Each structure stands twice: as C-alpha cells, then as structure tokens.
Amino acid sequence: MSQLALVIDLNVCVGCHACVTSCKEWNTSGTAGYLADMNPFSKDPTGTFFNRVQTFEVGEFPNAETVHFPKSCLHCEDPPCVPVCPTGASYKREQDGIVLVDYDKCIGCKYCSWACPYGVRELDEHQKVMKKCTLCVDRIYDESLPENERKPACVMACPTSARLFGDVNDPDSEAAIAIRERGGYQLMPEWGTRPANHYLPRRKTRITIHEDELVRVDNPLRKERQLPMPNSDEPTLDDVTSW
Amino acid sequence: MHPAFSVVFLTTLIGVGQGLFLALYTGQLYSVVKVLPVQDSANFYGLGSLIAVAFLAAGLFSSFFHLGHPERAWRSAARWRTSWLSREVIALPAFMGMTMIYGLIHYLGWNPVLFTLRDTFEIDLSLLVGGLNTVLAFTLFLCTGMIYACIKFLQEWATPLTVVNYTLLGSASGFMLATAFASHQGSELTGFYGGWTILLTLAALVTRVSSLVRNSRIKHKSTLQTAIGIRHDRIEQKAQGFMAGSFNTREYFHGVSPAVFSTIKWTFLIAVFPVPLFLLSLGLTANVLPLFIMAFIVQYAGLLAERWFFFAQSRHPQNLYYQTVG
Numbered sequence: 001m002s003q004l005a006l007v008i009d010l011n012v013c014v015g016c017h018a019c020v021t022s023c024k025e026w027n028t029s030g031t032a033g034y035l036a037d038m039n040p041f042s043k044d045p046t047g048t049f050f051n052r053v054q055t056f057e058v059g060e061f062p063n064a065e066t067v068h069f070p071k072s073c074l075h076c077e078d079p080p081c082v083p084v085c086p087t088g089a090s091y092k093r094e095q096d097g098i099v100l101v102d103y104d105k106c107i108g109c110k111y112c113s114w115a116c117p118y119g120v121r122e123l124d125e126h127q128k129v130m131k132k133c134t135l136c137v138d139r140i141y142d143e144s145l146p147e148n149e150r151k152p153a154c155v156m157a158c159p160t161s162a163r164l165f166g167d168v169n170d171p172d173s174e175a176a177i178a179i180r181e182r183g184g185y186q187l188m189p190e191w192g193t194r195p196a197n198h199y200l201p202r203r204k205t206r207i208t209i210h211e212d213e214l215v216r217v218d219n220p221l222r223k224e225r226q227l228p229m230p231n232s233d234e235p236t237l238d239d240v241t242s243w
Numbered sequence: 244m245h246p247a248f249s250v251v252f253l254t255t256l257i258g259v260g261q262g263l264f265l266a267l268y269t270g271q272l273y274s275v276v277k278v279l280p281v282q283d284s285a286n287f288y289g290l291g292s293l294i295a296v297a298f299l300a301a302g303l304f305s306s307f308f309h310l311g312h313p314e315r316a317w318r319s320a321a322r323w324r325t326s327w328l329s330r331e332v333i334a335l336p337a338f339m340g341m342t343m344i345y346g347l348i349h350y351l352g353w354n355p356v357l358f359t360l361r362d363t364f365e366i367d368l369s370l371l372v373g374g375l376n377t378v379l380a381f382t383l384f385l386c387t388g389m390i391y392a393c394i395k396f397l398q399e400w401a402t403p404l405t406v407v408n409y410t411l412l413g414s415a416s417g418f419m420l421a422t423a424f425a426s427h428q429g430s431e432l433t434g435f436y437g438g439w440t441i442l443l444t445l446a447a448l449v450t451r452v453s454s455l456v457r458n459s460r461i462k463h464k465s466t467l468q469t470a471i472g473i474r475h476d477r478i479e480q481k482a483q484g485f486m487a488g489s490f491n492t493r494e495y496f497h498g499v500s501p502a503v504f505s506t507i508k509w510t511f512l513i514a515v516f517p518v519p520l521f522l523l524s525l526g527l528t529a530n531v532l533p534l535f536i537m538a539f540i541v542q543y544a545g546l547l548a549e550r551w552f553f554f555a556q557s558r559h560p561q562n563l564y565y566q567t568v569g
Contacts, residue, residue, distance in 0.1 A: 020484070044487045052484035054564060056467075058475045066481070069471050071564060080394070086319035086329035107319055108311015111328050113494065114244070117396045117465065119561025122490040128311030185472045188560065190464045191396050199472055 003097035004135055005075055005168045005196035006152070007175045007184055011203055013162040015053055015068030022157035023051040023072075023133075030138055032103055036126030048124045050133040051154055067202060070163070072154070073120040073133035074187060074195030075099050081112040081121065090130070096167075097196060098137055103129045117191055135165075168196055244397075245494050246554035249309035254387055255416070255546045256302030257335060258409065261380045262417010263295040263424070264342050266439070268373040270421075270432050275364055280431050284349040287428055288369070292346025294424065295417075299339045327393055331386035338383050341376040348372060384410040391553075398461050399557040404454040408553075411447035412515070412546060418443055419519060419542055423535035426526075433535075437527045441520060444542075448516045451549070455508075458556060465560040482569030491565050497555035507552050514545025 027050055028035040037047035051072040058065045075092075079099050082090050089105035090112045092098070101112075101121075106129040113121040113130060121132045136152035139145065149156065155163045166175030175198075178184060184198035230236065267288055273279040282288065307313040322329040348354050348369045356365045388406030395401045422436040467478045483492075497504070519542035526534030 017484075046488050046490075049485075049489070054480065054484045055482040055569070056471060056473070057479045057481050058473055058477070060477055067471070067473060071484075080396075083322075083325035084328065084394075086322050086326045086332055087315070088322050089318075105315070105318055106312065107315045109309060109319070109328065110311075110494065111326075111390070113490070114397070114559070115394050117560040119491045119495065119559070119564055123311065123494070125490075187472055188396075188465050188469050190469055201472070 001097070001169060002095065002167045003075070003077060003169045003196045004140070004166070005097070005175060005198065006072070006135070006155070007164040007166070007168070007178050007198045007200060008070055009162045009164070009178070009182075009200040010067055010069065011162075011200060012160040013053075013068045013070060014160055015055055015066075016159060017053050018157040018159060019070055019154035019163060020049060020051050020053055022153045024049055026136060026139065026153035027134070032138075033124075033127055035131065036124050038125050046125070048122050048131050050120075050122075050131070065202065070154075071118065071120065072197070073099060073135075074118060074193075074197040075133075075135065077194035077196055078192060080191070080193055081116045084115040085112050097169075098135050099132070100134055100137065101130050101132060103127065103131075106130050117188055117193065118195075140165075168198065244554045244557045244559055245497055246551045247309055249305050249307075251547055251550040251554070252305035253302045253309070254409065255413075255543065255550055256298050256305060257383065257387070258413025258546070259416045259420055259543065260295045260298035260302065260342070261338070261383060262414040263291065263298065263420050264338075264345070264417070265377065265380055265414055266418045266421030266436055267291045267295070268345075268377055269439070270425075270435065271370065271373060273435070275366070275370060277363075279435060282430055282432065283428075284352060284354065284369075287349075287425075287430060289346050289350030290428075291421070291424055292342050292349065294420070296339055296342050296346065299335065299342065303335060303339070327386055327389040331383065331390060334379060334383040334386045338376065338379040341372065341379055345369060345372050345376055381410070384413060391557075396465065396560050397557045398463060399458045400553075402454065402457060404450055404457065407450045408447065408454060411443055411450055412549065415440060415443040415447050416539070416542055416546055419523065419535075419539045422523065422526075423532065423539050426530055426532045426535050433530055434527060437523055437535075440523060444516060444520055451515075452512075463558065463560070465563060467563050467566075470560070470563040480564075480566040483565050483567060484569075486568060491561060495559040495562055495565075499555070504552075504555065507548050507555075511545050511548035511552055514541055515549055516545075518542075519545070 024035060035048040039045045051070060053068055053070045056067045056069055058067055075098055079092055082092050087105045087107055089102045091100060093100060108123060108128045110123055121130050124131045139152060140150050142150060151165050155165045164175045164178055166173035168175050168179060170176055178200060179198045182200045184200050186195045186198060270279060270282065274281045307316065310316060319329055319332045323333055354367045354369050356367045359365050385406055388409040391400040392402060392405040418436055418440040422433055422440055425433040425436050468474055519538040522534050522538035
C-alpha cells in the first residue's frame, strides 16, 4: 500500500524557514479556508502553521553543532490521533496514507492533539477546528500543474533540497532509497506510531588521502614534474600517431 | 497539560451525579433485602434522582464550553468502536436518561412488583431499572477514566489508577451529597450513607496517594534524544520556530510556578480527604445538616483542585520540542 511522506535531510537543512513560509502561503490560500493569524501586528502574535523549523545545539562549545529541525505531521502508519477522534473527522486515507482532518466534521474537542506525541496538530483560533499538514493534498494530485510541480509546497521551496517527497513503501522511490541508503530514522520510535516521515542524520564528509595517493608509486624518478611545453613548430603527439 | 475548566467541571459534576445515584440505589437495595427501612418513593428517590440529574446536566452543559463547534457535538457519538470519548458521549446521556426514568418511576409510583424472590424479597420495576443504571454508572466512570488512561505516552495518566480514582472520588462525593440529602429528608439512611462516605473517601485517599507516588517516580520514555533522533548526551534547544505563543505552548503547559503547583496539590489532599471526613464525623454524632452540607462543599471544592492537578501534572512529550523561545 502506498504511503506518501517527506524525508528530511538534517545534513543539508540550513534553517532558512522557506518551507515554513511557503507552506503557510499555499495552505492559507486554499479552498479549506485560511490559516488564522491572531494579533499579527500587535503584542503576542499567534497563528496556525503546519510546519515549523526549530534549532538545537548538539554538544558543547567548541565541539558543538547547530541542527535545524523542521517538524510537521509525520503521517504515521499507525496514527494515535485517528482512533481517538469521536466524530471520525480525523482519518487516514487508504490510497496514499495521508492523515487528514475533515474540517466540516471536526468539533474542536482537541482530543486528537492530546493523542499526538509530536505536537503537530494545532487548533485554528478562527475556524475552531483542528488543522495539520495535508502533504499539500490539493497540490500533489492537481493535473493543471506541470508534473514536476505536483509536490508539497515546502519541498518546492527548499533551496538545499533537504526535503524529499515520495512513496516510502515503494522501494524504488527517491524517498525510500534515501531512507535505506542514508540511515533514515523515525521520531520517538518508542510509541510504535511508525511515522511515515523520516529524517536523514547529520554526517561528516571526510576523505582520507594517503601519501602514496599523492605521489605516483610507479613514477620511475620518484618525483612528479611537468613535461616541458613542446615548441609550436614541433609535431604534437596527435600529429605523429595515427590510429 | 493546561487544565481546561470545562473538563474539570464536567468530570467532577458528573462524578457527584453518578455517586448520588449509586447511593440512592444502594439504599433501595438494602431496603429490599430488609436490612434498612424503606424510604418514601417520591420525596426520597424521586427528588434524589432529580438532584443527580441536575448535577449530570450541569456537567454536560459545562462540557460544551470545551468544544470549538458545540453545534456539531451530536457527531461525537459516531466513533464508539475506537474512541473512549465517543463512548462517554453515549454513556453520559444514556445514564442521565435512565436516572430520569428511575426517578420518574419512583415519583409517579409506576412501580409494579415484577416478581417475588423466595416469597420475601419483592423485586419491583425500579429495582430492575436501577440495576441497569448502576451498570451504566460504572460504564460512565470507565469511559471517563479511559479517555485519559488510554493515551499511553501521557504516562501520568496511562494507569488503571486513573479509572479507579475517577470511580472512587466520584462515588465518595456522591455519597457525601447523599448523606446531606438523607439528613435533610430526615431519613434513617443518614448514618448508613455517612459510613459509606467515610469508607469510599478513605479508599480514594489510598488510590489517589498511590497515583501521586507512582507519578513522582515516573521515568519518561521520550527524551530530547528520541524526539529529534540525535544520539548525544547534551542537546539544547536554541529556537522553537516562533517568538510568541502558539497552540503548542498554550495547550500543553499549565503555566503556574512550582510553588503554586505544589500548593494546589496540598490543597486538594487536605480539602478532599481530612477536612470533609472531620466535618462528616462531627455531623454524624448529632445529625447536623449544615455540617454535612459544608463537608460536601469543601470536598467538591477540593475535587476541583484535584482535577486541576490531575491535568496539570501530566507532561506531554510534545513539550520536549518547546523548551526555549529562542
């Protein structure tokens, strides 16, 4: 069964928040209603976002690293938020595994947000319903868009290609290959939610160069030197050899 | 978690209603087997049921303030196969309706004797309806408790003690009200209810303190390491992605200082258990109605603090992502 998801490469995320703003821009403009912003220009502004980028410092200075960590709905394969919903507004799609909220059925009881260990569901202060990442379900199947744009807005916006989108259950997809080959992992595996979104770890890219790789072992004079440039009136190698 | 007063009132008020009904029915059951004297149907069981329904209705009314869309509340009965909240939404009105029927049967005297057991014990209609309603009362306690106990990563709640505490605390407050009610009606059951109230309150003290001890020793399974998946001993959040608040910072943090938090704990430990027990015992020596009423009010106020603390104490794993503003 297909399971669409994001694979986020923490090694290349630079924490620019482009995914956050493009997500907000796309999803606040859709037919499902805007994502509320309360007090946008005054004290304590607050609003609904599907995606956040957080920053963590790992290690202690000077041996510290800054990790930028984008967080949105992980579209769990066993989503704990779905069975607790009393109305059935929260559901997981059979065909592609996207976890969605039916805004017309949601009563705004917040129980699903309590049942999500990742804190990726937010109650919209204006519409009074629970909202969350839809994996841009209104984009990825839109046939009026060119095929290479049928991706979530955050994936389109990422300047470092830190976000891969695809079917993680299809072993040949870009996302599945990245998970398999680059140590993709899930968040909070201890709760058995089996998140579909995966993260690729930070890694150091170093190459080890040995001495004999710099100096040719078969160099008869044990030294490297450039041959003198032939005079322009002398024949070149191309002139004297015939193939 | 951030305690919502709508839910604090809902759970405490319906607890009183359920407990009061259980007390009325216990009294009737004892009178059928001729251990206790029979009470006046209309004034005692009829009026008592009405009070229970009033508490249940007040709880139900309060619950609507928790919803973003109260007008769609009817939809919440849909997913009873998977959701304990949905089950509660069915169990509460069912219990309310059945309590109303139980009260009406008594009040209007539509109470034919259905059959006689061993030629001595007369089983009438109200006894049958009350028996079914007792099952509903316990089902409702189970549903209310399981709403919280079934979320396994809210480790402070994910224990059978949650259901036990809801049941015992609700029953204790209901029996406390029944004691005051019986005393007001001049019933001989005052002492009987008083005795049960003492037993239930002491039992609740044991289980509630057990859960406090359990929760003080809890080791949380989720850490910052599992939350972001980086295996390093020292990880510190530098930014949570926004400067002002969001749903995540409002809904899951109780936001009071440790001193206030601890004060609320001791307030409920004193107001739910020793003070009402003292007032009740004092009242039982001479059947003093004001003391019973005072005991009930103090215990109910204590239960509000208890429920606030129950919600506030639970630490949601999502809080790991919201440690620093930036």
